[in-house]
Every structure is written in C-alpha cells, then in structure tokens.
Amino acid sequence: MMKSKMSDTSKVKYYSIFLMLGGFLFLVVSKIAYANPQHGVVLLYHHVSEDTPASTSISPDKFEEHMAYLKQNHKVVPLQRLIENIQNNQPLPENSVAITFDDGYRNIAENAHPILLKYDFPYTIFISPDLIGKQKHQLNWSEITELSQQGVTFANHTSIHKHLLLDNDQEGWLANTIEDIEHAEQSIKQHTSFNLKYLAYPYGEYNQALSQALLERGFIGFGQQSGAISKNSDFGALPRFPAAGIYANLNTLKVKMNTLDMPIISKSIAEPQLSLTERTPSQTIKVELDDIHKNQLSCFFAGQPIDLSWEDNAFTYHIQTKLPKGRSRINCTAPSIAYAGKYYWFSQPWFVPDENGNWLD
DSSP states (O other), X not given: OHHHHHHHHHHHHHHHHHHHHHHHXXXXXXXXXXXXXXXXXXXXXXXXXXXXXXXXXXXXXXXXXXXXXXXXXXXXXXXHHHHHHHHTTOOOOTTEEEEEEESOBHHIIIIIHHHHHHTTOOOEEEEOGGGTTTSTTBOOHHHHHHHHHTTOEEEEOOSSOOOOOOOTTSTTHHHHHHHHHHHHHHXXXXXXXOOOOEEEOGXXXXXXXXXXXXXXXXXXXXXXXXXXXXXXXXXXXXOOEEOXXXXXOHHHHHHHTTOEEOOEEEESOOOOBOOTTOOSOEEEEEEOOTTBOGGGOEEEETTEEEOEEEETTEEEEEOOSOXXXXXXXXXXXXXXXXXXXXXXXXXXXXXXXXXXXXXXX
C-alpha cells in the first residue's frame, strides 16, 4: 500500500515539474518567436536645422541626442539590409533601426551627415531627381555623388514631390503616376547607380490602387504612418516613425523604437483614401493574440483614447467626429506578453481632400 502511495505522490511531483518545464519552454520559444529578429523600425527625418519649418525640423543638437541614444541602445542597419532580411526571414540584430530622410535638403549634408559619420551610421535619403540642381536648398548631383561615396544610399521620392492622390476616375491617373515614379527611378540610377526601387510617398499619401501597382512592378513603398516592420507588413506602404517636429521628443521616441509590428490578420477597410463625405470610418481589425495583452490594447486619435469593442480576436473602433481634411492617423498599441517593455504598434492613415478635391500640403 505504501509503495502505491509513494508512486502516486511521485506522479504528482513529476507532473508538476513537467508543467513548470513546459511553461518555461513556452516563454523561451515565445521570446524567440516574437521578441525580435524579424521586426525592425525605420525613422523618418526631413530637415536638420534651426532655420526651417518647425513641423518637419529637428535641431542639430537634438539630432545628435537621438544618434547618441541609438548608439548606446540599438543597432543601426542599412535600410536595404533591414528590408531584405525581413523579407527573406533572415535574422536581424536585436533592436534594429534604419534611418531615412525625405526630400534631400542641403542641411542633411551640412548638419546631419557629420553627426552620422561620427557614429558610423548608414542612412538613406529619398530624393526627387527633377528638383536636383534647380532649388538651392536641395542637394545637387555633385553633393549626392560625394555622399554616396561615403556610404549614403539614395532612393525615389517621385520626380518633383507632388501629391499623388488624384481622382481614381481621372483618365490615365494611375498610368501617369507610375510613369513618373519609373522616370524618377531611372534618373536616380543614371546619376548614382542606385536602383533600389524603394519609393517614399510624398506627404506619406497613397491609396490601394497605387500601392498594389507598385508591388506588381517590384517596388516597395514607404509611408509616414508610424509602426514597426515585419514579414507580415504591407510592403506597398511600410510604416516609418516621424522623428522631427513634435515627434522629436526622445522620451516618447524611445518607446517607439522598441516596438513590434502588430500581428494583423485582416482589416475591414484597407483603403486609406476617403472622400469628403465619408469622414467617420469604422474599422474592424482581426489580430493574433498569442503574444498580446488583449485587455491592454488601446487606440488613439489626435492623442486621445477612442472606444473599442471586441468580438473574439477582432476589435472595432468608431470615429465619432469627422476626420479633418488632409492627413490623419489612428494608432493602436498593446504590450507584448513574452518580451517585457516592448509594444505591438499599428497605425492606420486616413487621407481626406478639401471641397475642391485638392490635397493639403
């Protein structure tokens, strides 16, 4: 009888150990699967100057503060490496970040480049080739050649940086837009030898027709909505975190640079371009919840929390007041279970024209 009792006790003991080991292995595997290697963050800057528009500028001193923090806490990698490793399911260094600039302003070479050289950071500048040499605040081709010889990468920002969102019904709109983008790509290739087929949308504006057309032609699109990048991201409109103007605060940027791509399964509305009469969208987003604290998922509009409703693993938010004309974003975040201190992040951009169908600068 005693022998049988001891046997039952042992079974309970070993079963408890088995459960503990199973839980431990789950945490380890979860960390490997979710914590990093196929997630990366791209930062977006424009001006590095104290004499340019505040909304798109960061001072040289503040920019150096950002770079010093990156040196101590992240691994800055070339944009091309970050994208290709994610696409090919190849590991990246933990906390990988890529640095980009839009518009090709001369103050990038004057103020940002010496700082980036100091920290030995690679970076990419998106340029509009038909403006090069025609506007004095822009880099010229000679400066671009010199920068490229020092490791700077150049990519496509359309020919002349104009709004791309026109009426979808306008005859030839999509064909003309694609022609412009391909013209800019060939011009950049001719002057620099770079042919990455990376496009940063001017003003971050795109629609589904355009992003899909780019993907079909082998391009990758970059927007100005925020978020991290993973293999499951939309490579027709990848997110980047703006890091200048009101977004230059390093305390808030630290959180953003440690984010993971929200594991979205589907969205009820994928089209970001709205008409003037449809400015109160409701969007349902289905997500994988394996590594998400569901009860801590929150969405924000204009810095204020908005109400959510859940059905199984899908949440819905409703915009109660009309979105403003121009560009808006809904940001949703949720903490990771497996990786303490990291948040999953999703940003939905919305674009609304004015009464005349024009897009705001």
